[in-house]
Amino acid sequence: MMSNTTWNLDPSLESTALVQIKPQYELFIDGKWQAPLSKTYFDSINPADETHLAKIAWANQADVDLAVRAARTAYTNVWSQLSGAERGKYLFRIARLMQEKARELAVLETLDGGKPIREARDVDVPLACNHFFYYAGWADKLLEAFPSQNPVALGVAGQITPWNFPLLMLAWKIAPALACGNTVVLKPAETTSLTALKFAEICQEAGLPAGVVNIVTGYGDTGAALVAHPDLDKIAFTGSTAVGKQIQKACIGTTKKLTLELGGKSANIILEDAPIDQAVEGVINAIFFNQGHVCCAGSRLFVQESIATQVLEKLKFRLQSIYVGNPLDKNTDIGAINSKKQLQTIERYIQLGLEEGAEIYQPTCELPSSGYYCKPTLFTDVAQSARIVQEEIFGPVLTIQTFRTIEEVVQKANNTPYGLAAGIWTDKGARIFGVSQQLQAGVVWANTYNKFDPASPFGGYKESGFGREGGLHGLRAYLKFPN
């Protein structure tokens, strides 16, 4: 006998009371808030309900110039004169302050970017803190990290971060740069500046010497001005492959050291002997984490034909218990799409998938009436030659292909200009090593996905970029080794 119990969760909203958002933010240059010389500001909105959050300064070339000058002065006069142990102290202090303000940072990240509070609270903020703790520990051990190699700071780094993990990407960039003795000018993405600006307040509170960290907010033109600035020693960029290519061109013929962490279309591969229920959960995590706004998202699923029907049925069932909606609700699994522009991009790809003849599955769930939302979407009956299989969608859209042999799936997984990450699911240890050695991807996860740790390097192959962030490799990106 089937019962007709329904048990729906009541809303459980995280309070926004402890978050203070100023009506207007200036540029953070030389340890002070400075009105932009550009005299222009742009609006930051909450993608969950399209409400206005704050006005934010839009830096132009002259503003960037001021910021780079402040960073250079701080590098020459202060930061490069400090011992590693002293630099480490500041980083530890910043890490602790971030921990103290963890709840505030998490709520701010959710308000500004639309990600579920559960993820901001359990993933973004703790990981960002851990990156500062991790690199704080290296600051006075660079000689041990690179014995007999004479590691020396580069100087001033220009850093550009994306909108998908605003605070975490800031941590990935600023923590190793400062630990190695560099000063930085960071430009956050225009839709998600608020946690970077909150971070500037934390730097002030930590007593970080003026000019060591400078935050210039703005759109792509601000980023372009930063990249083109002649007095930078290093550019670190995380974002789209298209912009990455422009940056690489802009750096040609300069002495700037460059690391790029770009797009991806990562393969998640389930072999027939895999732990199926855990693999299904891994697929959910791989593609729907952060609304699919993840450069290493497992957006191409490959399932061995003998278990394909079962896996698909399980995926569809699992989608029924995914909560899509208000990111501040503690039960929300998929929050708001970061911007109207990105929602339009995703919707265009969903339309394209339909035009390409793929079969679509979306669960029946109600979306909020305002704000930018997209249902979790599965596409089956897709071919390797379909554009939705080849191009990065950066949303909660999964394409599902089947395969017969391991040789076939390795070929298909590698048949992409990208090479950021991959996942392999099998109960056989030997297969894990066999397959992962053949995959052209910077990270291969086995029987798990989207695992990050400050001690583990992260970065891409091919058009997914070059250079590594995290771990010892991440230090190397901010050092030179003169003999």
Add this chain to the structure above:
Amino acid sequence: MLPPRNNPDLLSLLAKSPAIDQTGSIERVARIQTRSLKGAAKLQGLRMALSMIDLTTLEGKDTPGKVRQLCFKAQHLHDQTPDLPKVAAVCVYPSMVGVAKKALGDSGIKVASVSTAFPSGQAPFSVKKDDTLFALENGADEIDMVISRGRFLAGDYQFVFDEIAAIKELCTSARLKVIFETGELDSLDQVRKISDLAIAAGADFIKTSTGKIQPAATFPVVLTMLGAIKDHFDKTGQMIGMKPAGGISSAKLALQHLLLVKEVLGEAWLTNEWYRFGASSLANDLLLQYQKQLTGKYQSAAYFSID
């Protein structure tokens, strides 16, 4: 010693049991544990949990007096709070079934009896059979049998299967719960294997533990068993019940278990026909939290009867 003799059909059934990854199982559970229950949904969850309890006493020192008191509690959880549900069943040793049956009368609360040389299961089949028949003759509505864990670990799957099937045959109208004692089974792969075996042998319910061994009803174990129930349902359309037992003593844990059921099996299982908690001290914490949810205040535990 001769190798165990297993029927090829049984072996091919067990070969189909999927691998279970422990790390992934723990992560799945952690995700459920961050769910937040508020307001009406929490009240509803607490009521459901109360109605799913198999109120249990399984002690060497059990007496008719103790069992009668427990049966009264089963019918009157906390009369000061109106409209509370009753528990699903009272769970006792076979020797106490008659007492419980009489004390519960026509309350609608079932009498469950442990059986087959509970808790170890280390007795000849003839003893297990008599044990079960005695409970049934005294009016048990449900039989909670233990499997022969030693035989299972030795690879003697046929023996374990046949034993369950034979007890099932005795339970003509009673429902059969099969206890695995997962704390003795080593791995989640084994838990999945015994779940598939017991369901194939005729279990109406599968149950984690006797309550005598730690660890008992851990979340990864329960998740694994729910997975077996789900796969069986997808294949055959037949529902199997689930009973975690041992260690679930707080409302918080119970509610998390129910959320797990909701997401892994679906809402059809959210009834005491298909889901039970084997517990002796859970009821009072549920009552305490229920009261808190209604009044906004925590009562002293002294206001709730211990049995």
